Amino acid sequence: MKKIKIIIVSLTLWVLSITACNNAKDQSNVNDSSYTMEEQLEIARLAAQLEGTAPDIYDFQEGKAIVISSDSIGFIRLNGQVTYIPELKELQQFSNGLAAGITREDIPCYVDSTGKIVKIFPDYQSVYDFGKDDITVFLHKNDKFGLMDKSFKELIPAKYNQTSFHDKGLFVVEYNGKWGAVDRNDKTIIPFEYESLGYLDDAGMILATQSSLSGFIDQSGKVIVPLTFYNLFPYQENFARFIDKASGKYGVIDRKGNIIVQPKYNDIGFFKNGLAIISNYHYQTGKGEDIITKRGYIDTTGKEFIPLTFTIATDFEKRGLAFVQDSVGDAYIDRSGKRIQLKITQPITKLGMFNHGFARIELGDGGFVYLDGYQRLLKKQDIIRLRDVYFK
Numbered sequence: 001m002k003k004i005k006i007i008i009v010s011l012t013l014w015v016l017s018i019t020a021c022n023n024a025k026d027q028s029n030v031n032d033s034s035y036t037m038e039e040q041l042e043i044a045r046l047a048a049q050l051e052g053t054a055p056d057i058y059d060f061q062e063g064k065a066i067v068i069s070s071d072s073i074g075f076i077r078l079n080g081q082v083t084y085i086p087e088l089k090e091l092q093q094f095s096n097g098l099a100a101g102i103t104r105e106d107i108p109c110y111v112d113s114t115g116k117i118v119k120i121f122p123d124y125q126s127v128y129d130f131g132k133d134d135i136t137v138f139l140h141k142n143d144k145f146g147l148m149d150k151s152f153k154e155l156i157p158a159k160y161n162q163t164s165f166h167d168k169g170l171f172v173v174e175y176n177g178k179w180g181a182v183d184r185n186d187k188t189i190i191p192f193e194y195e196s197l198g199y200l201d202d203a204g205m206i207l208a209t210q211s212s213l214s215g216f217i218d219q220s221g222k223v224i225v226p227l228t229f230y231n232l233f234p235y236q237e238n239f240a241r242f243i244d245k246a247s248g249k250y251g252v253i254d255r256k257g258n259i260i261v262q263p264k265y266n267d268i269g270f271f272k273n274g275l276a277i278i279s280n281y282h283y284q285t286g287k288g289e290d291i292i293t294k295r296g297y298i299d300t301t302g303k304e305f306i307p308l309t310f311t312i313a314t315d316f317e318k319r320g321l322a323f324v325q326d327s328v329g330d331a332y333i334d335r336s337g338k339r340i341q342l343k344i345t346q347p348i349t350k351l352g353m354f355n356h357g358f359a360r361i362e363l364g365d366g367g368f369v370y371l372d373g374y375q376r377l378l379k380k381q382d383i384i385r386l387r388d389v390y391f392k
Helices: 037-050 380-391
Strands: 064-069 072-077 082-084 088-095 098-103 108-111 117-120 124-127 135-140 145-149 154-160 162-167 170-175 178-182 188-194 196-200 205-210 213-218 223-229 231-236 239-243 250-253 259-265 275-283 291-299 304-310 322-325 330-333 348-351 358-363 368-372
Touching: 037 064, 037 358, 037 380, 064 082, 064 088, 072 088, 088 108, 098 117, 098 124, 108 124, 135 154, 135 162, 145 162, 154 170, 162 196, 170 188, 170 196, 178 196, 188 196, 188 205, 205 223, 205 231, 213 231, 239 259, 259 275, 275 304, 330 348, 368 380
Parallel strands: none
Antiparallel strands: 064 072, 072 082, 088 098, 098 108, 108 117, 124 135, 135 145, 145 154, 162 170, 170 178, 178 188, 196 205, 205 213, 213 223, 231 239, 239 250, 250 259, 275 291, 291 304, 322 330, 348 358, 358 368
């Protein structure tokens, strides 16, 4: 089956061996209203997991999160109420009040917020999330993509070989080996002359490739960053990574295509909260193929903000903490690169990475706590209490 071409930014998960510091700054005066909605939704997800509602609970979207338990799938609400849908074997996140799914008979469908299947599509292979304009992509059994609206009326018949997205009235597709874009009426907006086109980002720019060189165009097809780069990646926080063909090293450009970081690193991550992870590799002398990796951080000016001293580095959460590992062991650091001290008396067996503002710390007695961006340590009862404050 063909898949929608989506550029996904993912965080690689690492298996960690742990040592840590055992003292901490007291932030107990931070009140419940200090958490953002993103953090409150993560609290609701964690509470549901801690209560044993289901082993697998995805992020909340539109007040619901997909849950998978044994051979059942459904969704949980913010207050902990679960709805399982026995007719389904797959379910996507809710978008504009509907969730795309697959029945046990392998028929695509949509489910409403009550768990009712409101429409099935025996002639399709897949259906997808509706956008803000109530339009979505579908994949027909003829292996072609088309567009339909929220009344399930086909706007564009299944005729395109591949697609990367539909957003802001633009349907980016491949036809006869070339990529371009059309509107909801199938009128060509961006000519079909590209080897590939990416998604429309927040600034209205699309990663485009032509004659094996890449740059950025806007949604009218105007070239914004010349197509001169050997290998280019999407923008994140207004900066994009590129790979230099001659050296194979990574650099960074801004929205105008100006190089702010010369290609000198073996890898550069996407910018998040104003910083990006940088990496350099070298072979360990006398050890054959063993590779030593050093990681650090750069800021949006290209300055090395924190030196390359870590073997593992992760993105900083919005309040300025990150999980790292170096020759001393695993730790959490602040944006100055300084280790934070945790006020925990029990031995620590594992430090987890931050996810939506919280990191799980496992203890030697079999217990655990969660560290938030204020450096508060939250127990299971704290998480459940906060969920009840916010959503019950």
